[in-house]
Amino acid sequence: MDTRPIGYLDSGLGGLTAVRAALELLPNEDVVYVGDTARMPYGPRPQAEVLQFTRQIINFLLSQHVKAIVIACNTATAAALPQMQAEFDIPIFGVINAGVSAAAKITRQQKIGVIATEGTVKSNRYRDGLQKILPTATIHQIAAPKLVQLVEKNVTDPKYQKQVIAEQLAGFKTESLDTLILGCTHFPLLAPQIQAVIGPDVQLVDSGAATVLEVQKFLDQAEMRQFEPRLDGVNMQFYTTGAVEIFEQAATHWLNRQHSQVKHLALIADQLQLG
Known part of the structure; x- marks a missing residue:
């Protein structure tokens, strides 16, 4: 001990x-x-x-x-x-490898989304990690910096939260995701609001x-x-x-x-x- x-x-x-x-x-x-x-x-x-x-x-x-x-x-x-x-x-x-492993285990149709900061998205660490485990998976990444600001500024207005989250996740509208990796440790603090926007059938992964x-x-x-x-x-x-x-x-x-x-x-x- x-x-x-x-x-x-x-x-x-x-x-x-x-x-x-x-x-x-x-x-x-x-x-x-x-x-x-x-x-x-x-x-x-x-x-x-x-x-x-x-x-x-x-x-x-x-x-x-x-x-x-x-x-x-x-x-x-x-x-x-x-x-x-x-x-x-x-x-x-x-926090990335653990998030990759968790998503790979729970995805049903290998259609995985990632929301993260610009730096994390550009690094492609989530994408590359997932493709090593699931070579045929479809992976969509979106940088969502405004969600970080919601947390850092301690914004609690639910209507405004939903508006910003919907704007940031708009790029997923045409994708049939079954799993979404919260690729920034700020994002789980907004998990209920993110779930409401992305839909109940998408499983969220908290990498932290x-x-x-x-x-x-x-x-x-x-x-x-x-x-x-x-x-x-x-x-x-x-x-x-x-x-x-x-x-x-x-x-x-x-x-x-x-x-x-x-x-x-x-x-x-x-x-x-x-x-």
């Missing part, structure tokens, strides 16, 4: 969907989460820049003595995962939740999982490079936990530090 926390990183709030899944699947594991809200969105940024940001966050998480890291951001996974796994001597998980299941299996095999309940509850540390108050409000809302305490990180000499 290893009582050290698990580290999560994302460009903003989206990775909280992975944390939310971890609260169910790994209820006794402490959490250290970094949301790089000052520099989001990652989707339109060059790959080299996303790689640099990811490395900075991982270095900070290592300073917090985490035992494993989840890159809970599809764009960062696409841009940086193999290199980060090569650079750092710690288990690092990305699928990744946490992989982390659970790894921790069990490595005998690193924390099984004993904490008398004082799970310790959750949140950090953001952006506005602390906005992050606190959103984290409290999305995780349904009162008084999520968030600290600010500043970029000093190419390193993230408390500031």
